[in-house]
Amino acid sequence: MRLGLKGRFVAFVSAIIVAFGVVLTALSVRAQNERLRHELEDRGKLLTTVIAANTADALAMLEVRELRKMISEARDQENVLDAIAFDEDGRVLTDGTVVNPRRHALISEAALRHVSGSQALLVEFDGDAMTVTKPAHLGGRVLGGVRLRYSLASLAQDQASLARRTATVGAVFALMGVLAAALLAEAVTRPLKEIIRATRALSEGEPAPRLPVRTADEVGELAEAFNEMTRKLRDTTVSRDYLDRVLETMGECLVVTGPDGTITRVNPAVCRLSGVGEDELLGQNCRDLFRAPKGHVSLFDALGPDGSAYGLETELLARGGETVPVMISVGAMEESASRARSYVVVAADIGERLLNERQKDEFVTMVHHEVRAPLTAVRGAIGLLEGGVAGDLGERGRELVEIALRNSERMGRLVNDILASRKLDSGRMEFHFEKVEMMPLVEQAIDSTSAYAAKHNVRFELQQGVPDAMVRVDPDRMIQVLTNVLSNAVRFSAADDVVTVKAGRHHQMLRVAVSDAGPGISEDFREHVFEAFARGEHDDWRHRSGTGLGMSISKGIIGELGGAITFETELGVGTTFFVDIPESA
Amino acid sequence: MASRLRLSLILAAVVACGQPSGPPPSSVATAPPVPAGVLTIGSVSLNPTQEYEVVRPFADFVAANLHQVGIGRGRVVVVGSLSKMVEELREGKVDLLIDSPFPAVFVWQHADVEPILRRWKWGSDVYRSVVFTRADSGVESVDELAGKIIAFGEPFSTSGFLMPKAALVSAGLRLVNYEDPAASIPGDRVGYVFSNDAENTMFWVLKQKVIAGAVNADYFEALAGDRINELRVLHTTDAVPRNVVCVRNSLDPKVVRAIEDLLLEMHLSDEGRASLERFEETTKFDRFPGGAEQDLARIMTLLPHVQDDLGQ
Numbered sequence: 001m002r003l004g005l006k007g008r009f010v011a012f013v014s015a016i017i018v019a020f021g022v023v024l025t026a027l028s029v030r031a032q033n034e035r036l037r038h039e040l041e042d043r044g045k046l047l048t049t050v051i052a053a054n055t056a057d058a059l060a061m062l063e064v065r066e067l068r069k070m071i072s073e074a075r076d077q078e079n080v081l082d083a084i085a086f087d088e089d090g091r092v093l094t095d096g097t098v099v100n101p102r103r104h105a106l107i108s109e110a111a112l113r114h115v116s117g118s119q120a121l122l123v124e125f126d127g128d129a130m131t132v133t134k135p136a137h138l139g140g141r142v143l144g145g146v147r148l149r150y151s152l153a154s155l156a157q158d159q160a161s162l163a164r165r166t167a168t169v170g171a172v173f174a175l176m177g178v179l180a181a182a183l184l185a186e187a188v189t190r191p192l193k194e195i196i197r198a199t200r201a202l203s204e205g206e207p208a209p210r211l212p213v214r215t216a217d218e219v220g221e222l223a224e225a226f227n228e229m230t231r232k233l234r235d236t237t238v239s240r241d242y243l244d245r246v247l248e249t250m251g252e253c254l255v256v257t258g259p260d261g262t263i264t265r266v267n268p269a270v271c272r273l274s275g276v277g278e279d280e281l282l283g284q285n286c287r288d289l290f291r292a293p294k295g296h297v298s299l300f301d302a303l304g305p306d307g308s309a310y311g312l313e314t315e316l317l318a319r320g321g322e323t324v325p326v327m328i329s330v331g332a333m334e335e336s337a338s339r340a341r342s343y344v345v346v347a348a349d350i351g352e353r354l355l356n357e358r359q360k361d362e363f364v365t366m367v368h369h370e371v372r373a374p375l376t377a378v379r380g381a382i383g384l385l386e387g388g389v390a391g392d393l394g395e396r397g398r399e400l401v402e403i404a405l406r407n408s409e410r411m412g413r414l415v416n417d418i419l420a421s422r423k424l425d426s427g428r429m430e431f432h433f434e435k436v437e438m439m440p441l442v443e444q445a446i447d448s449t450s451a452y453a454a455k456h457n458v459r460f461e462l463q464q465g466v467p468d469a470m471v472r473v474d475p476d477r478m479i480q481v482l483t484n485v486l487s488n489a490v491r492f493s494a495a496d497d498v499v500t501v502k503a504g505r506h507h508q509m510l511r512v513a514v515s516d517a518g519p520g521i522s523e524d525f526r527e528h529v530f531e532a533f534a535r536g537e538h539d540d541w542r543h544r545s546g547t548g549l550g551m552s553i554s555k556g557i558i559g560e561l562g563g564a565i566t567f568e569t570e571l572g573v574g575t576t577f578f579v580d581i582p583e584s585a
Numbered sequence: 586m587a588s589r590l591r592l593s594l595i596l597a598a599v600v601a602c603g604q605p606s607g608p609p610p611s612s613v614a615t616a617p618p619v620p621a622g623v624l625t626i627g628s629v630s631l632n633p634t635q636e637y638e639v640v641r642p643f644a645d646f647v648a649a650n651l652h653q654v655g656i657g658r659g660r661v662v663v664v665g666s667l668s669k670m671v672e673e674l675r676e677g678k679v680d681l682l683i684d685s686p687f688p689a690v691f692v693w694q695h696a697d698v699e700p701i702l703r704r705w706k707w708g709s710d711v712y713r714s715v716v717f718t719r720a721d722s723g724v725e726s727v728d729e730l731a732g733k734i735i736a737f738g739e740p741f742s743t744s745g746f747l748m749p750k751a752a753l754v755s756a757g758l759r760l761v762n763y764e765d766p767a768a769s770i771p772g773d774r775v776g777y778v779f780s781n782d783a784e785n786t787m788f789w790v791l792k793q794k795v796i797a798g799a800v801n802a803d804y805f806e807a808l809a810g811d812r813i814n815e816l817r818v819l820h821t822t823d824a825v826p827r828n829v830v831c832v833r834n835s836l837d838p839k840v841v842r843a844i845e846d847l848l849l850e851m852h853l854s855d856e857g858r859a860s861l862e863r864f865e866e867t868t869k870f871d872r873f874p875g876g877a878e879q880d881l882a883r884i885m886t887l888l889p890h891v892q893d894d895l896g897q
């Protein structure tokens with residue numbers, strides 16, 4: 001049987017108490033036995049001494065009749081087995097009896113020698129008795145003496161009685177000690193039991209009670225620590241109910257599988273999307289629910305080394321052979337104890353998104369074919385009119401053609417931007433990377449935009465360059481980005497303003513900073529700067545506004561080139577856009 | 586060994602003599618009606634209370650068995666001297682006297698009484714005394730005790746004092762009482778002291794506190810023990826009856842006869858033996874084998890030597 005902490009404590013303390021009690025009792029009994037023995041011996045010695053003193057005169061006068069009376073009285077004393085009076089020769093005068101059978105008998109030689117040379121008591125032990133001899137002297141003359149044989153047998157009875165009493169008292173004290181130990185153990189273990197109960201309740205999902213802190217010792221500290229732990233757990237963890245509620249209400253599908261793909265849990269969204277009940281889904285393999293992503297033989301084949309994957313597009317196999325396009329993310333959970341992996345598969349229905357994509361593509365195709373091509377023809381025709389193919393148009397006619405040309409060009413840019421933006425979104429924009437010098441690209445972009453700037457009486461000033469700095473980019477796309485940034489600066493500059501361009505190195509990147517002295521970007525608009533069709537609300541520059549796609553396209557392109565575009569702005573001071581691109585060695 | 590046993594019995598009886606007596610035997614008590622006559626037993630003692638308690642049960646027993654002669658009650662009279670006892674007998678106040686031979690003979694000579702029976706005690710009818718000394722004392726006869734001191738037992742003891750003293754005096758020695766055993770004794774006398782105990786007498790001789798001593802011959806060997814060879818017996822006295830029963834002559838002869846018959850047969854019945862044992866270990870009563878005159882003749886001869894010592 002395994003003893004608990006309390007049992008072990010009680011057993012340990014009891015063992016110590018019992019051992020201590022046994023040793024103490026033994027020592028006590030031994031000491032008291034010695035005391036009893038000494039007391040008994042002292043009584044015998046005292047009695048002998050008194051009798052010897054009383055008999056001295058009778059010995060001196062040889063009054064044997066008196067001696068007989070006194071020795072007879074001595075024999076009647078408690079524990080006296082025998083008594084005699086003897087003369088200086090060691091011969092028995094009387095043993096206190098009338099018959100006196102030992103009359104004239106000699107006492108032992110040792111006793112006689114002692115009597116001859118000493119007045120002290122001679123004590124001889126013999127079994128359960130002792131014989132005490134007390135010499136009687138008078139003026140240096142040996143008169144004889146008395147010998148008492150004194151029983152020590154009562155000592156054994158007294159000692160046994162004493163041992164029983166001591167043992168009883170010891171047992172009572174030991175019992176009290178054990179009870180005290182049990183009470184102490186209970187006091188020590190009761191808080192521990194409360195902690196155990198609270199811990200079990202916590203592990204079973206029940207609300208953990210707050211433990212009372214009764215003492216300021218280690219146990220109190222443990223209770224305080226437990227309370228602190230449960231408080232932090234409440235703050236940092238969610239209950240199972242809470243998690244279940246989240247899973248039930250989340251729109252995405254959540255599937256938990258075992259290491260081999262066996263489904264162990266699904267949320268209601270899975271059932272809704274697949275049309276299959278939870279009971280039916282549990283136990284199925286994940287491959288029966290999700291089609292393998294393109295280019296993979298199974299969903300798990302698409303996972304990375306860490307067992308995770310993000311943004312996998314595939315299809316969920318619904319009841320009746322229908323499929324639902326989904327985007328899947330997979331995370332691996334590794335149980336520390338068994339080292340077995342579980343997987344959490346989150347699938348989002350992307351059917352609507354794909355539909356939108358398709359509609360966008362259809363729109364772009366329509367723009368490309370139905371808008372861009374006719375617009376090209378319109379621009380060509382207007383060009384011909386402007387070139388005088390149709391004869392002199394007159395002042396009014398030239399003004400109208402110029403308006404038509406300017407708007408057709410503007411519409412062409414809009415169409416191009418829309419197409420570029422769509423290509424970026426769909427990932428169909430093509431890039432032709434090559435290693436080129438950075439500064440020629442900057443200068444070329446400035447040149448391309450200079451006419452536009454001059455048109456608005458704005459001047460570029462390249463204030464700093466990074467000669468020989470190399471970048472690995474698609475030069476056309478890079479120029480497109482820089483042109484966008486430069487034209488954007490011109491657009492928000494006043495007439496006669498200077499747009500400064502600086503190229504340099506910044507945090508292991510090549511940076512091109514384009515600064516204008518425009519009004520700055522309002523705080524509300526700053527986070528929308530790189531969104532498609534986003535345009536700043538400012539009356540003075542509305543007529544210069546672009547399509548609203550330029551900065552969005554620039555951010556998308558520079559991202560594909562491995563760089564970034566950011567800005568700093570201050571209202572009333574101006575704005576600086578930073579184009580960062582990795583330097584190529 | 587036998588003498589040692591007798592001594593122990595004697596001493597035990599002395600110690601037991603103070604015990605109260607029981608009621609009279611039922612066989613006697615049942616004989617109605619109780620006569621009015623009284624039988625008075627006299628005794629001489631300096632310890633009357635103890636003596637009365639010793640004698641009274643015996644008196645009751647005797648009286649209870651003398652109803653047929655008109656005796657219905659026993660009575661005990663204890664006096665302190667022989668002369669008083671003589672007076673009591675003369676006045677008819679005492680009917681019966683049981684005492685040692687010297688007092689009995691003295692009473693016999695001075696009052697109208699008649700010794701009728703002997704009283705055995707501790708199994709013996711007579712006793713003797715021995716006068717002894719250390720073998721190395723240089724004293725080889727009682728005559729050589731002159732100028733020396735001898736120890737006797739108790740003053741009224743027949744065997745311990747009266748008999749040996751009378752014997753020494755009759756041998757021509759002049760005995761004088763001393764208190765101190767170490768007293769200087771003139772050469773024409775023999776000093777004597779009372780040891781008051783036979784054991785004392787023995788040890789005083791052995792330890793040379795006195796030159797000689799006298800004890801009952803029955804106890805001598807027991808007292809000497811294994812040191813008997815260290816002793817020399819100087820004189821052994823003649824045998825004398827242990828005790829003598831005297832009756833007042835004026836007592837009714839029928840009563841006297843009834844008393845004789847009763848006492849002579851007491852030891853034959855259990856009740857009688859029990860009463861005898863309580864009466865100082867009396868063994869039995871019998872008649873003088875040679876007649877009272879003859880058996881007490883030696884006492885009568887010696888009496889003058891110790892008459893002054895009888896406590897008259």
